Amino acid sequence: MNYDLLKQLVAVTATLGLYSVLYKENKFYRFWEHVFLGLASGWALVALWTEVLKSGWWDKMLGASASDGNTASMGYWMYVVLLPIGLMGYLVFSKKHNWISKIPIGMILGFYSGQQFGAWMTYYGPLFTASMKPILPNQSGFFKPADAAAGSVYGSEALTNIISLITVLTVLTYFLFSFDVKGKLLKASSTTGRWLLMIGFGAIFGSTVMMRFTLLIDRMYFIWIEFIKQGLFHMK
């Protein structure tokens, strides 16, 4: 048995092990659950050094030499300052000094919040513009012909835009929390918002179920086609 086939056999056994929980919770499932957790933790530990600390910090601090011995990239010695900041996180285990561990967490939160200003604008700018669509047609006719000029709005498109606008506005009113929903208009708007949200959730539900089926089909493809048909029986 060659190495690739052996690898596939282990993967097939693991797949069957994890799927066995569909019948009921059992030791075979539990075994593979722990193997899975262990492998993931082991991989994460190695990757923490190779992909995060070494390449993102250690190598950048030392710089790199090209094959001819010249400097390929300069080292940044200031990166050494990051070490004590990172180590502060471990003081969470000290009863006396665990407040220090909040410093790096505060820095992380600060960096993240700062970035959100720029991110907010980039994200919402085009979405706001896309919400401001004309709600009255500027052309006669209901359906858009194939050779319609850019910027022309036909009846069907105007109707779509009205539905889109109503959805945006009513869903926004559903999420207002600082006053009681008592007025007739507000109540109607909020209820409409909730209904439209539920319709949206239904659409998401459908597309997600489709995705889950695909993941199952992929596992079946792996077991029946890649392992049994192509691997064991060498059929095309």
Place this chain on the structure above:
Amino acid sequence: MAMNESQAPSLAEKLQSLPKQVIYGILLVTCTVPLFFSVKLPNKPIDASIDFYGQTMKLPDNGRVIICSDWTNSTRGESKGEMEVLLKLLMRKHIKFVLMSIGDVQAPQVAKDTIREVNALEKLTGGTPYKEFEDYVNLGYFAAGEGTILAVNNKILSIAQGKKDFPEGAGPKDALQSPVFQGVKSVEDFNMFYLVTASSTNRTVLERITKCPLMFMVSGVMVPENNSYYAAKQLKGLCGGVKGVYDLETLMENGINNGSDSVESDLYRGEKIPGWPGKGNTGKGTAYYLALHFALALLIIAVIVGNVGMLLSKKGSK
């Protein structure tokens, strides 16, 4: 329910309480049997997929792009098919790429395995396999996704600095020395930023990349959300789930506005975008699409059976 407890369960009860093991069994058979039959279902690609193909085909041959690959084997069913079809497109147009990941530490390895498999497939149909470091450079995983993507937008060379690429059969090489980075000063020197993801890194990228056009390949569950970004023109194109993959495979086979079998589209009116007929375009999309239809049919039947059961039991209780 007004029923005598000593009676055997009625049809209504039976319909509503099918043992879950039976349902799982039927589902497994339904998802497996169609995989043994190679049937090409008729397809009508959606605008998002047509734009994905069209915009990729508009990129200059020998161009340069970034692929942020954030998927792992957890979503292999959808993401691998997407990655395969993207790689085929880029390889056929000889477009070099930078490979990176902010989603998961396993992602770069999974992406490299896929590149190896696509290389083998392309070789079979007369294509040239891609060499690591020469044709693409792997920057690996970046832990701080938000900061990294912001740095890609503002100072891309800084993220590659000190990163090593590990091409097969050679020692580690400094990523910046790769031909892919030759002449690169900023992210504007890249023709496109592709993101293949099944997690929320789509927001991270969308919010931070402003100087390079974006196209996403997302899992089915993310399609409704990302459709809004495509509609708001934040994305140049979108490939969503197995339908997106099947669309792209269809487009690769037939092209756009390209003759009788081709996909006709007003989006590219006045343009003729070719495909590669018969050049190994079928992949995961074609393989899974039939089985998916059977599974969805089963779901619809299950919903009907459950509802009929409920109606019958309601009638019985009156």
Place this chain on the structure above:
Amino acid sequence: MGNQYQDTGWFMIALTLLMVTFILINIYRAHGGKDLYIRRIAGLNAIDEAVGRATEMGRPVLMVPGLTDTTVNAKTMQAINIFAYVSRVAARFGNPILVCCYNASTYTVAQEIIRDVYQQEGLADQFDVDSVRFISDRQFAFAAGVSGLILREKAAATFFMGEFYAESLILAETANSVGAIQVASSTELTQTPFFIAACDYVLIGDEFYAASAFLTRQPVLVGSLIGQDWCKLAIIALVVMGTIANTIQQRGEISKEFKKGQMVDLPKPRQIKQSDTFFSHLLKADPADVKIEREKLPASELPTPSGGGSK
């Protein structure tokens, strides 16, 4: 270099500053001791009911503050705030708790906050350090681990709040199978439908942040929530104004267009597109474009309109 604002234009910066001002004003008002009104959302009753039920059954309350990809963020913090309230109620009744964390930073913060809760209640000796656990930072390994815990510990109540992805249904289904009462909220829109299908009560979208503000009454959270309400009203006004303006403006034609920072004459007047409108320029919404354009084919090579067409 490093100028991430350059593409957004002055209006978006002004709008962002306005939003920030709204939030700061309200935080200031809340700090000033003003009792600002927040509508009580129905989901809050469900939280109390779930903890009460777990106490009756003497089985643990299990909480998951979401699967934040990288580090602790605002969503995780809001979830942990709600869990602090849940833990406080559980601590008073001497009910065991389990908090399952996805990454190390979340684990550290959650442990600190939950420990504080027990200390504030004068029950520091009852705090079990193992009640806050790091499970795994691999998505499905985490899902398998938490599912195993739910099944083995027979959790009576489960709280899934924060960022959840494909594992949402696995967790909710497993908890459902052991008869746990479940309150959930995913900041990921795509997962909310699954929680709605499988859980007893779901906080939708911003209700999650409202719950956190309502329970803690922290001035920063209360002020932020009300500030955000003002922001939403401002956005409603902006969208309505933009729609009316665009509807009127797009009824006309233009003979000049704005290209690369200046007005250029058009060969012949054309219909106004959305990208030509005042609001579109104001929001500077055009994202980066593909630089290379394919050559247009001569008219003789164009496909005929009668050639069928999928569109």
